[in-house]
Amino acid sequence: AARWRRNFDGGGDILVRGYYDRVDGSVPSLDSSIETWDLTFRHTVRPRGRHSITWGGGYRQIDDAYYVDGLFFLDPPEETNDLANLFAQDEISLTDELELTLGVKVEESSYSGVEYLPSARLAWTPADDTLLWGAVSRAVRTPARLDRDLKADGIFIGGPDYESEEVVAYEA
DSSP: OEEEEEEOTTSOEEEEEEEEEEEEEEETTEEEEEEEEEEEEEEEEOOSSSEEEEEEEEEEEEEEEEEEOSSEEESSSEEEEEEEEEEEEEEEESSSSEEEEEEEEEEEETTTEEEEEEEEEEEEEEETTEEEEEEEEEEEEOOOHHHHHEEETTTEEOOTTOOOEEEEEEEO
């Protein structure tokens, strides 16, 4: 894993971080290997006024192989999956006690294509020890390899039609 950060006068910063991970495993009836590459970039700027803008993106690639000798198996046994995202968020101080945060993240997955994830949050601090807030956001759970590729002859068959699960969340 590696991380680099640079702070700027005026409060902004740039952060770049990445990691590589490899896991090899072997248990009776299963040999597996998972290799993950991940890179994230984030830039925060504090222009004049009451805004704090954060933007960036990320990319993750997972190469895996599962060789199974049993009832359950993954078809195909080897696969590469990619997940990329871009995001932007603006924290706006409306008053000293009231802050509005607007954001959006756009993800693209090998399995589900493009997903849009907007969010809005309003926070009110009427006293130093009190915070009241409300938010609305859209979130998704993209399909995983097990959702699509896990099979068992004569019992069930995964498939490419598995879609993202989505929720619009209201919080307070």
